Amino acid sequence: MALKLELLKSSPYFSGLSSIELEAISRLVFEKSYGQGVVIVLEGEVAEALYFVASGAVKVFKTSVDGKEQTLAVIRPQETFNEVPVFDGDVNPASAQAMTPVTLYGIRRSDIENILRSYPYVAINVIKVMAGRLRHLVALVEDLSFRHVIGRVARILLEYTADGASPGPRLTQRDMAAMAGTAREVVSRSLKTLEKDGFIKMDRHRIIIKDREALNNIVSPLFETKVTDG
Amino acid sequence: MMPQIDKEKCNGCGLCVSVCLQHSLMLVDGVVVMVEEVECDWCTQCEAVCDSGSISCPFEIVREQ
Numbered sequence: 561m562a563l564k565l566e567l568l569k570s571s572p573y574f575s576g577l578s579s580i581e582l583e584a585i586s587r588l589v590f591e592k593s594y595g596q597g598v599v600i601v602l603e604g605e606v607a608e609a610l611y612f613v614a615s616g617a618v619k620v621f622k623t624s625v626d627g628k629e630q631t632l633a634v635i636r637p638q639e640t641f642n643e644v645p646v647f648d649g650d651v652n653p654a655s656a657q658a659m660t661p662v663t664l665y666g667i668r669r670s671d672i673e674n675i676l677r678s679y680p681y682v683a684i685n686v687i688k689v690m691a692g693r694l695r696h697l698v699a700l701v702e703d704l705s706f707r708h709v710i711g712r713v714a715r716i717l718l719e720y721t722a723d724g725a726s727p728g729p730r731l732t733q734r735d736m737a738a739m740a741g742t743a744r745e746v747v748s749r750s751l752k753t754l755e756k757d758g759f760i761k762m763d764r765h766r767i768i769i770k771d772r773e774a775l776n777n778i779v780s781p782l783f784e785t786k787v788t789d790g
Numbered sequence: 791m792m793p794q795i796d797k798e799k800c801n802g803c804g805l806c807v808s809v810c811l812q813h814s815l816m817l818v819d820g821v822v823v824m825v826e827e828v829e830c831d832w833c834t835q836c837e838a839v840c841d842s843g844s845i846s847c848p849f850e851i852v853r854e855q
Binding site: 596 | 811830851852
């Protein structure tokens with residue numbers, strides 16, 4: 561109970577509420593635990609509840625018909641997921657999977673409606689949270705649709721390939737994301753695509769360039785020059 | 791080769807420890823450390839869940855021999 565209250569208190573959804581109000585809301589909260597890798601929410605299914613992550617991390621993702629996966633967000637403690645279907649009454653727009661063992665606090669859809677009616681202040685907080693989510697997703701849409709991120713990643717790989725005489729700089733996916741002006745999730749997917757296409761091979765901490773010519777061909781036209789051998 | 795840890799940045803949340811399928815990480819005195827005898831398979835999930843940016847899984851980019 562105390563943990564539940566602490567989590568609700570620290571959630572942006574319920575900031576500004578009194579202890580009595582929080583306690584009333586906490587009576588509507590149920591707890592669920594999942595093992596690592598378990599799919600908590602499946603895209604296309606009816607949503608039961610809004611979830612707060614109490615401990616662990618949850619990956620929210622979409623899967624294409626040909627099996628490609630795009631991570632939309634990593635949800636950490638005190639953050640929430642599954643808002644959209646809970647508020648619009650439609651099915652889950654994405655799936656969610658436990659990246660670690662997770663404990664969630666959930667509030668059922670019907671209870672959420674009652675909370676919003678009883679505590680209008682929460683509705684303002686919800687709008688703020690949803691606006692933040694929308695901003696994140698708009699940026700992701702921009703990355704995925706308008707920017708040729710895979711070309712930028714290819715260029716980074718070509719540019720930072722060790723010359724053979726000395727080790728080249730070592731880059732994290734976060735470094736590459738910062739260089740390409742995109743999100744780490746998009747870099748991760750780009751690397752997977754390049755590997756699937758046979759242009760690179762991921763070998764533990766090494767990225768092996770298998771086909772420089774192919775990488776050169778997909779370098780974004782935004783860049784003036786291609787990276788040449790030598 | 792093991793992931794790099796910036797102990798100054800680590801907030802001890804432990805998400806990296808629980809995401810690691812190889813059990814290559816553990817918390818000691820509230821700070822993440824590598825378990826030296828376990829080989830990391832470089833899945834980079836620890837870097838992905840780390841909100842404080844304290845874990846890095848850098849790649850060396852090399853040509854095919």
